[in-house]
Amino acid sequence: MVNLTSIDLQNNQIGGTFPTNIGQLSNLKNLSIQNNQxxxxxxxxxxxxxxxxxxxxxxxxxxxxxxxxxxxxSKLQILDFSYNQFYSTLPG
Structure with a gap:
């Protein structure tokens, strides 16, 4: 799965925590996990x-x-994290 460039899991009622090993997908360009749990x-x-x-x-x-x-x-063009429960400012 190292060559994976896109993950689209939106609108699936997926629960659990954010994956801790996500950094292993070094070629990932698109990560869409919105509208889940x-x-x-x-x-x-x-x-x-x-x-x-x-x-x-x-x-x-x-x-x-x-x-x-x-x-x-540095290549990030779109970041949408609305409707979550963050309580910090954007990092530099």
């Missing part, structure tokens, strides 16, 4: 997704601080 926090290894351009996680139950590592995603 994913909870917990975003793991810091999100910063390992250097190819990520689109990240849709809106309308879940994700909470806590946004990891500073999101700032490492």
């Amino acid at each position: 994913i909870s917990g926090t975003i793991t810091p290894n999100i910063g390992m997704l250097k190819s990520l351009t689109h990240f849709y996680i809106q309308n879940n139950l994700i909470s806590g601080l946004l990891p500073q590592e999101i700032g490492l995603l």
Whole structure:
């Protein structure tokens, strides 16, 4: 699955926590997991997704601080994390 470039799991009522091993998908460009019931926090290894351009996680139950590592995603064009429970400012 290292060559995977897109994951679209939107609108599936998926529960559980944000995957801690997401950083292993180094070629991932699109991650769409919106409109589910994913909870917990975003793991810091999100910063390992250097190819990520689109990240849709809106309308879940994700909470806590946004990891500073999101700032490492230099190719990121779209980030939608609306309708979650974050309580931090955007990392630099």
